[in-house]
Amino acid sequence: MAAPLDLRFLLSATEVGQLPATSAEVAVVGRSNVGKSSLVNALAHRRNLAHVSKSPGRTQLLNCFEVDGRATLVDLPGYGFAAAPGRVRATWQGMIEGYLLGREALEVVLVLVDGEIGPTPLDVQMLDWLDANDLTRRVVATKHDKVRSTKRDKRKRELAEACGLSPGEVVWVSAVKGTGVDRLRDLVRGWLGLY
Numbered sequence: 687m688a689a690p691l692d693l694r695f696l697l698s699a700t701e702v703g704q705l706p707a708t709s710a711e712v713a714v715v716g717r718s719n720v721g722k723s724s725l726v727n728a729l730a731h732r733r734n735l736a737h738v739s740k741s742p743g744r745t746q747l748l749n750c751f752e753v754d755g756r757a758t759l760v761d762l763p764g765y766g767f768a769a770a771p772g773r774v775r776a777t778w779q780g781m782i783e784g785y786l787l788g789r790e791a792l793e794v795v796l797v798l799v800d801g802e803i804g805p806t807p808l809d810v811q812m813l814d815w816l817d818a819n820d821l822t823r824r825v826v827a828t829k830h831d832k833v834r835s836t837k838r839d840k841r842k843r844e845l846a847e848a849c850g851l852s853p854g855e856v857v858w859v860s861a862v863k864g865t866g867v868d869r870l871r872d873l874v875r876g877w878l879g880l881y
């Protein structure tokens with residue numbers, strides 16, 4: 687079993703220039719409610735860690751955590767608040783794009799996709815945008831426990847295909863049951879050069 691990631695909240699930033707120097711970084715992105723905070727908590731085996739990212743005033747910021755004392759993870763604001771006024775959306779987009787294009791230490795972007803409902807058009811847009819900008823991304827499907835076991839193979843194939851991947855390229859996790867969390871910890875440590 688992979689040890690939980692030792693995650694410590696460092697700071698919230700409004701732009702990439704405010705983030706600390708780091709050896710390597712992983713970013714986590716997804717639409718709101720996809721299960722991002724639950725997954726960050728599960729990676730660290732902590733109950734409330736990512737709630738810092740959900741506290742008032744922080745949901746729209748770049749929330750930076752130290753990983754195992756050497757590298758960093760950035761929790762990006764959830765996208766897909768259709769109700770947000772255009773100007774607010776434009777500000778988030780500017781901040782996220784500025785971060786993704788400007789962070790030199792960024793190794794991998796984890797794009798979370800809801801395993802129960804599959805990728806939304808916004809998720810596909812995000813994947814296409816990352817590809818167009820030559821950023822390395824991995825798709826992590828969430829909520830494995832919410833899909834009946836008899837339907838999982840088919841769902842995984844469909845989800846992978848909708849993301850332009852083969853099923854083996856999708857990591858499917860459950861923050862509730864712990865499924866796939868160990869494997870994802872291993873992958874994250876590998877990308878961050880922590881082995």
Ligand code: GDP
Pocket residue numbers: 716717718719720721722723724725764828829830831832859860861862863
């Ligand atoms: P965020 O907005 O992306 O940070 O999403 P949250 O982590 O707050 O999760 C959104 C909702 O999905 C909450 O009600 C969680 O309890 C639920 N959720 C998150 N991960 C899982 C999971 O692996 N399994 C199940 N059944 N529910 C989950």
